[in-house]
Amino acid sequence: MGGLENDATYNQNSVxxxxxxxxxxxxIINLDQGDPTLFEPYWRKMGDKCTLVIGGCxxxxxxxxxxxxxxxxxxxxGDAIKGLHRAVGNAVTDGRxxxxxxxxxxxxxxxxxxxxxxxxxHPVSLVAAAPYYSGYKDQAEFLRSGLxxxxxxxxTFDKDGPYIEVVTSPNNPDGAIREAVVNLGxxxxxxxxxxxxxxxxxxxxxxxxDIMLFTFSKCxxxxxxxxxxxxxxxxxxxxxMTEYMQISSIGVSKESQLRAAxxxxxxxxxxxNLGTAASENFFEYSHRIMRERWESLQNVVKxxxxxxxxxxxxDFCNFTGKYTDSNPGDAPFAWLHSKEDIDWESLxxxxxxxxxxxxxxxxxxxxxxxxxxxxxxAFTLFLERLSAxxxxxxxNVAGGEESSVIKCS
Amino acid sequence: MGGLENDATYNQNSVxxxxxxxxxxxxIINLDQGDPTLFEPYWRKMGDKCTLVIGGCxxxxxxxxxxxxxxxxxxxxGDAIKGLHRAVGNAVTDGRxxxxxxxxxxxxxxxxxxxxxxxxxHPVSLVAAAPYYSGYKDQAEFLRSGLxxxxxxxxTFDKDGPYIEVVTSPNNPDGAIREAVVNLGxxxxxxxxxxxxxxxxxxxxxxxxDIMLFTFSKCxxxxxxxxxxxxxxxxxxxxxMTEYMQISSIGVSKESQLRAAxxxxxxxxxxxNLGTAASENFFEYSHRIMRERWESLQNVVKxxxxxxxxxxxxDFCNFTGKYTDSNPGDAPFAWLHSKEDIDWESLxxxxxxxxxxxxxxxxxxxxxxxxxxxxxxAFTLFLERLSAxxxxxxxNVAGGEESSVIKCS
Numbered sequence: 001m002g003g004l005e006n007d008a009t010y011n012q013n014s015v016x017x018x019x020x021x022x023x024x025x026x027x028i029i030n031l032d033q034g035d036p037t038l039f040e041p042y043w044r045k046m047g048d049k050c051t052l053v054i055g056g057c058x059x060x061x062x063x064x065x066x067x068x069x070x071x072x073x074x075x076x077x078g079d080a081i082k083g084l085h086r087a088v089g090n091a092v093t094d095g096r097x098x099x100x101x102x103x104x105x106x107x108x109x110x111x112x113x114x115x116x117x118x119x120x121x122h123p124v125s126l127v128a129a130a131p132y133y134s135g136y137k138d139q140a141e142f143l144r145s146g147l148x149x150x151x152x153x154x155x156t157f158d159k160d161g162p163y164i165e166v167v168t169s170p171n172n173p174d175g176a177i178r179e180a181v182v183n184l185g186x187x188x189x190x191x192x193x194x195x196x197x198x199x200x201x202x203x204x205x206x207x208x209x210d211i212m213l214f215t216f217s218k219c220x221x222x223x224x225x226x227x228x229x230x231x232x233x234x235x236x237x238x239x240x241m242t243e244y245m246q247i248s249s250i251g252v253s254k255e256s257q258l259r260a261a262x263x264x265x266x267x268x269x270x271x272x273n274l275g276t277a278a279s280e281n282f283f284e285y286s287h288r289i290m291r292e293r294w295e296s297l298q299n300v301v302k303x304x305x306x307x308x309x310x311x312x313x314x315d316f317c318n319f320t321g322k323y324t325d326s327n328p329g330d331a332p333f334a335w336l337h338s339k340e341d342i343d344w345e346s347l348x349x350x351x352x353x354x355x356x357x358x359x360x361x362x363x364x365x366x367x368x369x370x371x372x373x374x375x376x377x378a379f380t381l382f383l384e385r386l387s388a389x390x391x392x393x394x395x396n397v398a399g400g401e402e403s404s405v406i407k408c409s
Numbered sequence: 410m411g412g413l414e415n416d417a418t419y420n421q422n423s424v425x426x427x428x429x430x431x432x433x434x435x436x437i438i439n440l441d442q443g444d445p446t447l448f449e450p451y452w453r454k455m456g457d458k459c460t461l462v463i464g465g466c467x468x469x470x471x472x473x474x475x476x477x478x479x480x481x482x483x484x485x486x487g488d489a490i491k492g493l494h495r496a497v498g499n500a501v502t503d504g505r506x507x508x509x510x511x512x513x514x515x516x517x518x519x520x521x522x523x524x525x526x527x528x529x530x531h532p533v534s535l536v537a538a539a540p541y542y543s544g545y546k547d548q549a550e551f552l553r554s555g556l557x558x559x560x561x562x563x564x565t566f567d568k569d570g571p572y573i574e575v576v577t578s579p580n581n582p583d584g585a586i587r588e589a590v591v592n593l594g595x596x597x598x599x600x601x602x603x604x605x606x607x608x609x610x611x612x613x614x615x616x617x618x619d620i621m622l623f624t625f626s627k628c629x630x631x632x633x634x635x636x637x638x639x640x641x642x643x644x645x646x647x648x649x650m651t652e653y654m655q656i657s658s659i660g661v662s663k664e665s666q667l668r669a670a671x672x673x674x675x676x677x678x679x680x681x682n683l684g685t686a687a688s689e690n691f692f693e694y695s696h697r698i699m700r701e702r703w704e705s706l707q708n709v710v711k712x713x714x715x716x717x718x719x720x721x722x723x724d725f726c727n728f729t730g731k732y733t734d735s736n737p738g739d740a741p742f743a744w745l746h747s748k749e750d751i752d753w754e755s756l757x758x759x760x761x762x763x764x765x766x767x768x769x770x771x772x773x774x775x776x777x778x779x780x781x782x783x784x785x786x787a788f789t790l791f792l793e794r795l796s797a798x799x800x801x802x803x804x805n806v807a808g809g810e811e812s813s814v815i816k817c818s
Contacts, residue, residue, distance in 0.1 A: 035471050043466035050466075052664075056459025056672060057452035059633040062444050062626075102511050102635075102658040109657060113552065135656075142656050143522065144555035217471075224468040224663035226511075247544075247551050248518060249511040253662030254633035255461075263465060 029378045029385070030354045034172075034332060034371045039221030042285050043263075050266050052259045059254040069235065070099045070242045072251030076261035081229050084219075084264045085206070087271035088283075089318050090196050092208040096231040097238035100252050101245060104194055104215035104228030108166075109139055109248070111211050111230065114240035115164050115188045116147035123147055124188075125163040127154035129181045130362030131335070133172040133192070153362050154181045162186040167209075170195040173361050173369035174310050175331025177201065194218045195332055199286035202317035202324045210234065216260045218332065220267060220282065225256040275321070283319065287330060293372050293379060294328035300383050304390040306340045334370040342393070344368035351385045438787045438794070439763045443581075443741060443780045448630030451694050452672075459675050461668045468663040478644065479508045479651045481660030485670035490638050493628075493673045494615070496680040497692075498727050499605050501617040505640040506647035509661050510654060513603055513624035513637030517575075518548055518657070520620050520639065523649035524573050524597045525556035532556055533597075534572040536563040538590045539771030540744070542581040542601070562771050563590045571595040576618075579604040582770050582778035583719050584740025586610065603627045604741055608695035611726035611733045619643065625669045627741065629676060629691065634665040684730070692728065696739060702781050702788060703737035709792050713799040715749045743779040751802070753777035760794045 023029070043050060064074045078098045085091045101107035116124045126140050130153040140150035151157055154165050165187055169178040172195065180189050191209040195201065197219050212231045217223035232238040245251060270281045301307055312329040316322070324330070336355075338344060343365040345357035358367025374382065432438070452459060473483045487507045494500045510516035525533045535549050539562040549559035560566055563574050574596055578587040581604065589598050600618045604610065606628050621640045626632035641647040654660060679690045710718050721738040725731070733739070745764075747753060752774040754766035767776025783791065 033471065037470050040466050040469050043469070044464075046465050048464075050464070052463045054461045054463075054668060055453075055457075056455050056675075057449050060449050060452070060631050061446050062442065062632045064633075102662070105656075106658045118553070138656050142653075143552050144527070146553035146555060222469050223471045224473075224660075226658060226660060226662045244551075247514075247547050248657070249515045249635060251633075251635060253511070253635045253665040255463075255664035255668050256662040259463060259664050266465075 023377050023381055026352070027381070028352045028354060029374070029382050031371045031374055031378070031382060032354045032356050034218075034373045036218060036221040036223055036332075036373045038289060038373050038375060039282075039286055042282055043221070046266065050263050052255075052262050054255055054258065059258070062251055064251075064254065064257075069097055069238050070245075072242075072245070072254075073098055073100045074254060074257040074261060077227075077229075077257045077264075080261040080264040080268070081214075083268040084271075085231075087268045088198065088203060089206050090198075090203045091193065091212055091214070091231055092206045093231060096233060097235060099230040099232055099238055099241045099245070100257060101228045101230065101241075102249060102252050103217060103226045104192065104213040104230075105135070105139070106245065106248070106252075107213050107228045107230045107241065108136070108190070108192065110241040110244035111190045111213065111237075112140065112148050112164055113244040114237045115190070115211075117162075118147065120162070122161065123149040125149055125151040125157065125159055125161070126166070127151050127157045127163060127182060128166040128168065128362075129154040129178065131171070131173050131358065131367065132166070132362050133168055134356065134360040136166055157182055162188070164188045164190060166190045166192055168192040168194075170201045170331060173333045173356075173358075173367075174335035175201070175312060175329055175333065176310065177313075198283040198317060198319045199290050200330055200332055202315040203319040204315055205318065211237065216264070220263055221286075222260065222263065225260055226253065227256050227260040271319075274319075287320075290330040290332075290372060291328065294330060294334075296379075296383055297334055297372075297386075298328045300387050300390065301336070303387075303394070305394050306338050306342070307390065307393070308337050308339070310335055310337075332372055334372055336368050336370060338366045338393075340366075340393075342366060347389065351389055353382060353385055432786050432790055435761070436790070437761045437763060438783070438791050440780045440783055440787070440791060441763045441765050443627075443782045445627060445630040445632055445741075445782045447698060447782050447784060448691075448695055451691055452630070455675065459672050461664075461671050463664055463667065468667070471660055473660075473663065473666075478506055478647050479654075481651075481654070481663075482507055482509045483663055483666040483670060486636075486638075486666045486673075489670040489673040489677070490623075492677040493680075494640075496677045497607065497612060498615050499612045500602065500621055500623070500640055501615045502640060505642060506644060508639040508641055508647055508650045508654070509666060510637045510639065510650075511658060511661050512626065512635045513601065513622040513639075514544070514548070515654065515657070515661075516622050516637045516639045516650065517545070517599070517601065519650040519653035520599045520622065521549065521557050521573055522653040523646045524599070524620075526571075527556065529571070531570065532558040534558055534560040534566065534568055534570070535575070536560050536566045536572060536591065537575040537577065537771075538563040538587065540580070540582050540767065540776065541575070541771050542577055543765065543769040545575055566591055571597070573597045573599060575599045575601055577601040577603075579610045579740060582742045582765075582767075582776075583744040584610070584721060584738055584742065585719065586722075607692040607726060607728045608699050609739055609741055611724040612728040613724055614727065620646065625673070629672055630695075631669070631672065634669055635662065636665050636669040680728075683728075696729075699739040699741075699781060700737065703739060703743075705788075705792055706743055706781075706795075707737045709796050709799065710745070712796070712803070714803050715747050715751070716799065716802070717746050717748070719744055719746075741781055743781055745777050745779060747775045749775075749802075751775060756798065760798055762791055762794055 064072050082093045085093045126148045137150050165180050165182050167178050171178050191212045193212050194215045210233045216227040348355045355368040355370045358364050473481050491502045494502045535557050546559050574589050574591050580587050600621045602621050603624045619642045625636040683690050757764045764777040764779045767773050
């Protein structure tokens with residue numbers, strides 16, 4: 001799901017580092033949010049190929065496809081989604097119901113609504129294995145719904161009765177490939193597959209779960225369009241998810257749907273030229289960018305005596321037809337860990353870097369999540385500052401002197 | 410707010426009467442929803458003036474205006490909204506915070522979230538004077554929120570403590586101009602002004618309430634774009650409404666925002682030529698269409714011995730500079746009443762017309778709401794069938810014979 005996340009305490013002063021921001025040595029670098037504008041140059045290079053023209057009298061009706069369960073889904077978008085999954089090989093679409101949402105954020109809300117039961121005596125438990133995406137908790141709790149209840153870490157969940165487990169794979173924040181962990185009788189699963197695309201992880205096989213969520217934001221970088229989609233096996237669940245969208249927003253922007261259809265179509269076409277002399281495919285391009293960033297980051301972090309990054313297993317990607325190196329990674333976020341008692345978020349803040357503390361993900365302050373999506377200038381400045389932090393912390397650890405580093409409280 | 414409404418029991422077989430539907434004498438005419446496609450010809454006539462072109466690399470970021478409380482509001486849309494309210498004179502915008510939503514539907518949810526208190530021991534009561542828009546109840550109840558509780562008709566509300574009253578003006582379903590009715594100390598008001606535009610009602614003065622909701626759908630007929638906006642006096646309320654949008658959908662489609670900005674801009678420009686020999690302004694055009702429909706409807710209903718339509722008071726419209734006739738009306742829905750015990754919805758269904766029963770609006774079965782937005786062919790067929798129903802009911806009433814008409818249960 002989204003990398004901006006649903007930080008209910010979003011701070012107006014915490015200006016995101018965007019491509020439009022000009023940075024100085026004193027600038028605060030905001031790597032809290034995962035705004036994927038780093039892919040913008042690729043789409044610029046595509047020129048008019050992805051340009052959308054909408055006439056003043058187009059798309060006026062609430063309705064898109066009155067014969068479809070999801071009656072507000074533009075058929076072109078449904079076709080483009082199907083074509084893309086077929087080209088990439090990351091999800092089974094045959095016989096699935098497609099539900100479009102205002103980002104996968106709205107679809108997550110729709111899924112937990114659809115999986116809950118209004119006639120139940122207790123709210124259904126909602127869990128995710130820590131470290132989990134920080135937005136789930138906010139989304140589950142902010143309206144104090146009596147339908148579902150956030151119960152935190154799936155690994156320690158042991159209540160009887162129905163539950164919903166969200167499986168985020170690759171995981172946000174740490175990029176790990178995941179399966180369900182609770183595995184009890186009355187469980188329902190929601191797979192959040194926002195990052196199951198070739199630039200972030202090897203595509204090992206087409207996934208085939210009951211409810212799978214994807215988002216345009218993280219697939220191509222078009223976060224501003226707010227388009228997500230769900231592939232749903234069960235007709236009644238798809239109907240209830242559609243109902244959620246109907247009651248909460250009477251459907252989803254048709255302009256965004258048409259634009260997503262166009263861009264996903266161009267993306268699918270590009271997949272046919274993979275590995276040929278033709279122009280670089282978007283997934284090749286974006287994977288290269290992610291890799292280069294991870295290499296630079298690993299080169300900095302390896303000098304630290306106390307900081308580390310997750311290790312990613314080597315795997316064969318069916319899409320690229322290649323084995324991925326196990327190191328460096330290509331995940332959308334860096335999940336930095338300190339083996340010493342350091343409050344990462346505060347330490348970074350001292351050095352004018354905003355990351356998100358592990359505490360928000362059900363982990364602890366010794367972890368911090370850093371977005372790998374920042375504009376190039378911000379990423380470079382981040383690496384410089386991280387190097388300086390590493391020099392300080394290495395010195396402190398070696399000398400055992402009074403540390404200027406903020407310890408965990 | 411929206412005319413499709415949030416009918417949680419939306420029936421897939423209940424195909425809406427759209428411009429694309431070809432009707433036969435056996436066709437079911439669906440006048441349940443208020444899909445405003447009847448204004449399409451106007452926008453078609455405008456040619457390229459309202460055409461929007463979006464490049465593949467445009468609008469990629471989550472962010473639109475990082476210095477604004479509503480950080481996902483495209484500045485062009487804020488400017489267009491301000492310009493339009495100034496041109497029409499229906500709402501005060503100076504010093505107001507603008508919050509954009511996925512239709513005014515999402516903004517209504519945001520408003521009741523913002524006006525509730527997570528620390529309160531009881532949910533805040535939510536009321537609206539009957540007959541009220543049928544969607545409010547669904548929106549307030551579907552997630553079983555502990556923050557707010559639907560308490561129905563404002564006229565009979567007498568609980569102590571905080572409450573929220575939604576004032577819909579002109580009212581959906583009956584077109585009445587409204588003020589708050591509860592008027593107790595701890596009340597907060599949300600004004601749903603979806604229909605406070607010159608085609609539906611005289612614009613008597615610029616409204617100046619704490620929270621005012623508008624929607625692109627009903628202003629210009631572009632329902633598919635899902636764009637609504639709120640004008641909010643209090644900064645903290647605007648922040649909380651923005652927070653709602655952030656948690657539930659991380660903002661609002663930027664494509665739709667840009668399109669709304671363009672079309673609202675063209676609309677405002679057109680207002681400068683009002684009443685001149687220049688091309689017909691959209692509000693003149695749409696008002697003329699609504700009037701013509703009401704005249705035809707009144708001409709049919711006046712033959713009935715038992716059916717009636719609401720009376721609209723004469724008023725001076727500052728926008729057109731004219732007094733409106735008190736009869737016929739120009740409201741978006743016809744709120745048909747029967748003085749006999751007739752179950753309107755069932756009666757219409759027998760004659761292949763789908764309306765929405767008064768029961769859904771906190772009234773009774775002797776009322777039914779009919780959308781005045783249907784495509785021309787559907788509206789003509791509706792009038793023919795209504796004439797036939799009136800012939801039958803007149804006969805029955807006159808003769809006192811066994812009625813084929815379905816009585817209220």
